[in-house]
Amino acid sequence: MQEKNILILGAGKSATVLIDYLLRDAEKKLRKFVIADVSLEAAEQKVKGHPSATAKALGIENEAERKGLIQQADLVISMLPPSFHPLVAADCVAMSKHFFSASYSSAEMKKLESEIKEKSLFFLNECGLDPGLDHMSAMQLMDREREQGHTITLYKSFCGGLMSPEYVDNPWNYKFTWSPRNVVLAGQGVSSFIRNGYYKFIPYHMLFKRTEEVHFPGLGTFEGYPNRDSLSYREIYGLQDIPTILRGTLRTQGFCQAWNVLVQLGLTDDSYEMDLPKGFTYRMLTNTFLPYDPNKSVEVKIKALLPEVTDAILAKLAWLGLFEDGPLALRKGSPAKILQKLLEEKWNLKLGDKDMVLMQHQVEVQVGERVKRLVSSLTVKGDDQAHTAMAKTVGLPLGIAVDLFLEDKFSSRGLLLPTRKEIYEPVLQQLRVEGISFEESESWIDEK
């Protein structure tokens, strides 16, 4: 067995579980790791003195250092923000290194495809949670049905990063368990899907009113809202003629109705910069989005402007501090950034808080004259603040895929997604060993 050198770029929160998993058998498997981050301290915290791993400081835009580290590796795992992936991927192609990430495969990545193939490299993207686990579990279920000759007529899939219900202690039933910015901007742009053969497009300002209920056995009911472009998944999953396809995001009940008020007011707008004077308060901020009326309070004006606002919703806004006279933590920036700064104070995880990742696929298949309904659900709870459900479900699929690749389990080469059976079968099998598995239920419904 030959020694392998693996470079892990980025040692943020979401890399913890990935690194722990890969370091487990590193000595036995003759693998050497370099963990590089802009913060040497962060990299060292991940290495934890492991004999097979070295921590390095690396500013990713330092070309010489970046290329030097990549040159010494056989395989590169990028846990960097997605915007850096094209840079790293281009170096990997140039130096004939394999590449792994949990991020979306971009157009820039696509440009490298022919060279990746020529050089017989293994480039795997979208191998985290969403995208990642969603692809693998959905394809396993649907490929199985298709192999039995069944036609898939409906595919809906929902995913959400939430608080584990035992740890909920605020009226929103929500805290940040991943990128606050992504949560604040979630759903911006148009969301598109197909329902029974009818195209559906929902503009952002209507999105949080257009939720549907999603039930999880033992956990209760959540709400799902359509998540951007579901139509593109028809091609990725081989579902070109499917009458219903929808991908959505999960929230606890009541969240979307209250979040919608922030959207309606304009507090999630990221398209322009505010530059507010010193002494500007959160109450004044809320008031900037309301009509002028010296005889009415901010609370009364919200209810007048948005008749759907109940006292329960008002209480959620009040809990955030949006009616308080405290000064803004950020005065210059888009409304979305100013809001994010406030939410980061209010929705931060406390020591001991545990998060939860939920995913559910709903699939209907035509079996002769009958329709079978399959519901496949995943619930993962965090172990502790480092080993969150989010870090596990992002890091393990990627870590397992890297391990399997190094063990020569994959014969495919090229620019790949984990939608292919050769990849998803062994990854899902190992995820089950790690305690991450879906529960499937089946029922029969009358033909529609």
Place this chain on the structure above:
Amino acid sequence: MQEKNILILGAGKSATVLIDYLLRDAEKKLRKFVIADVSLEAAEQKVKGHPSATAKALGIENEAERKGLIQQADLVISMLPPSFHPLVAADCVAMSKHFFSASYSSAEMKKLESEIKEKSLFFLNECGLDPGLDHMSAMQLMDREREQGHTITLYKSFCGGLMSPEYVDNPWNYKFTWSPRNVVLAGQGVSSFIRNGYYKFIPYHMLFKRTEEVHFPGLGTFEGYPNRDSLSYREIYGLQDIPTILRGTLRTQGFCQAWNVLVQLGLTDDSYEMDLPKGFTYRMLTNTFLPYDPNKSVEVKIKALLPEVTDAILAKLAWLGLFEDGPLALRKGSPAKILQKLLEEKWNLKLGDKDMVLMQHQVEVQVGERVKRLVSSLTVKGDDQAHTAMAKTVGLPLGIAVDLFLEDKFSSRGLLLPTRKEIYEPVLQQLRVEGISFEESESWIDEK
């Protein structure tokens, strides 16, 4: 007197009145005109065989031809779409030609400022209706008050291009009297203003709910909605510390409520492309923005989704054909473009239709302990299809400014707006001769 050569670029609808005005005394004033348009026919229609004018065909991106024509001129008037102005302005600076337009002075224009000054050129932008007449009339009124030592505490200004009420024959009380695309996209982005010292920001999806009534003597009540960035006008008008400033767009009563339904559904969205299959109808298009429900009609679903939709609003949507089974006139494009195509069929001016331009400034000034309220209103009706109110109010201010400049009435040089007295006084005086003048009323209100 020396002969002057004037180049007019663009012979579209809005150039008619401008050209007619300038050709009036062309021979007597020893002026020669070249009117150049991408369509020679359009240019010839404007020349109408006038001895002092020549029509030319010009593709504006043909550098050699464009520069050749500019070289032969003393002064260039650009009636081209605003995106071409930087190109033309740069040539004018390079060849030391004066430049006039009715469009917003852009950042690219600003870059030329020092060279314009150095060469003592006269570059006048924003000298049409809005921007243009709004600047001149507002500044005349406010400069007069300031010269009397009064402090301006409120400035609101509204402008709208509408149908002359005698010619209204559809439930929207509206037809296109200027760029349909600008009408469909009107208000996109955020609208910002100040009200009694309070900053106000209105996101697009709330804009058409946040209207106020504007009364025109003899015409009745209209509705005004805030028009994008009013805050920047503080600097332009020297109103840095004003507690209330708002610029708005006028519509007939009931228009905004119905238009808001199109906004809410997502039909004015210009941020993504639809690519709809052959046979797709307007009813199907409307349905794409509504929840799936096989038991409810499109009309019922709209009312369920948007409780504010009345039968009168539904009738307006029906009149547009949005519930009809007719095929889309455009299947590929943004929702805004698909909607525009439909509206262009429905809201087109018929032969004999006459349009109307309305403008109103509301100004409050502190006079000692008292507050004086000034309301200055303009109503201009179209004469015929060529001499519309829009063409008159865009073309005459610019034509008059050009004429006055050629008569050596302006001593200013540089990159200018008609906010300066030297320009607005004689232009407004001549506009009065041409039948375009404001009526002003004055009242006193208790101090607030």
